[in-house]
Amino acid sequence: MTLEIISAVFSVAEKCYDIVHEVKSFKTAAKHLEDRIKLLLKPIDMVKEDDSMLKEAEVSENYQRFLKALKQLEKHITDIMKFLQTLQKTTLIQKVYKKGDITDKFNDFNEILDGLVPGLALILQLEQRKEYTDQMSRFEDGQQAVKDDIANMAKDLKEILETMQEYHKNLPGKSRVPQTLQEIKMNDFDAMTPSDVQGTFGTLYLASYKPFDAKVAIKKLPDGDDKVRTSLKEEASKLKTFESPYIVKLWGICIEGDKNMLVFEYMEKGTLRNVLDDQHTELSFTDKLRMALDGALGLYRIHHLQKLHRVITSSKFLVNKHFKVKLSDVGLSRTWESASKSLPTKAKQKMYYAPELLENFKAKFDIKCEIYCFGIVLWEIFTGLQPYKDGTEMPRETFEIPDELAKTTGDLISRCLKSDAMLRPNISEIVDELRKMLDENLKKNCQLE
Incomplete structure (x- = not known):
């Protein structure tokens, strides 16, 4: 049964690769999805080559989670294939006009594929699992690929360049959020002022984070509480596992002196x-x-x-x-x-x-x-x-x-x-x-x- 599903996954993946190679506009973003799928298929390919791994997995408590992730992968690859086929039928002007919606679709697929990593990794031994999840975590930002494709479309459609530039201003760029959790010093902040919005615990502050010249949101927790500080450091260090375009990013923590502060990306509205x-x-x-x-x-x-x-x-x-x-x-x-x-x-x-x-x-x-x-x-x-x-x-x-x-x-x-x-x-x-x-x-x- 599982081998049948694995064969189906590889079959639909091959069809998806063929469509990716036919994509003209958004070619970089489509290739990015293809590369992500290929990396997801690595542990499944190992099972395909060595069915003893599958027999060992079938008696483990993690097998059902792996099987569920496998079925979801087949479904999502099929959805990606249909999306790319629809994209191929869309005129260049329509792609330019609705590039925000198309960008969101690519982001959604990248996010969902990332979400399958924990389940698919369960088929691997612990050491292999760590290496595999590390590989996926180092995958490049898919949003940048979409932005590059939009820039290329502008060259092919000069008569609507002004429209392109107007939309280009509103397209979010690659995040400047630090890739690792930072321990931030008080002198890295400039112009810290209370926000009109109330935070979960007391006042939310806004400030300029000088190293990145960007506005950040700061939540101040009670000062001098050792238990708060201990849990803050421990839990903040684990936040990288939750990284997603749909989760507010934590830039870092500030525990200088008696301060206990969380520094987040700024959400304007x-x-x-x-x-x-x-x-x-x-x-x-x-x-x-x-x-x-x-x-x-x-x-x-x-x-x-x-x-x-x-x-x-x-x-x-x-x-x-x-x-x-x-x-x-x-x-x-x-x-x-x-x-x-x-x-x-x-x-x-x-x-x-x-x-x-x-x-x-x-x-x-x-x-x-x-x-x-x-x-x-x-x-x-x-x-x-x-x-x-x-x-x-x-x-x-x-x-x-x-x-x-x-x-x-x-x-x-x-x-x-x-x-x-x-x-x-x-x-x-x-x-x-x-x-x-x-x-x-x-x-x-x-x-x-």
């Missing part, structure tokens, strides 16, 4: 909740789908590593100037727990408690509880409403689905909010459904042929 409060009526349905998919991909990264965020609310998702949504405060659960002992609990977080937690406060918070939390966030994105009653801190008794959402996202939201936890979808299903809805919506509006 603040929290998703703030954006929904201020601009919900201005957002198109496509905008909301894209924001929902961004949020789901951030959570997908965490759940695929078999981790939990534990505090999923609309205020934990941040939005940059391009309306890109990223999940914040990832991988720092023990730090927040230590710091919260000296600070008041945010009552509004209780609005996101799953029914099983409200019925039994001793119940264990698990992945299904987190899906319920994200279901409320989806409800907020598509309705613009708050999860609590106006003017109070009392949670809503029900999250009613408006009639206009009944034929679109309504069913997905309702399933996420099922009182029976077993009926809630997993994050992979949520990502797939949102991506399908976004694709269909774009085609319906002739935004991407």
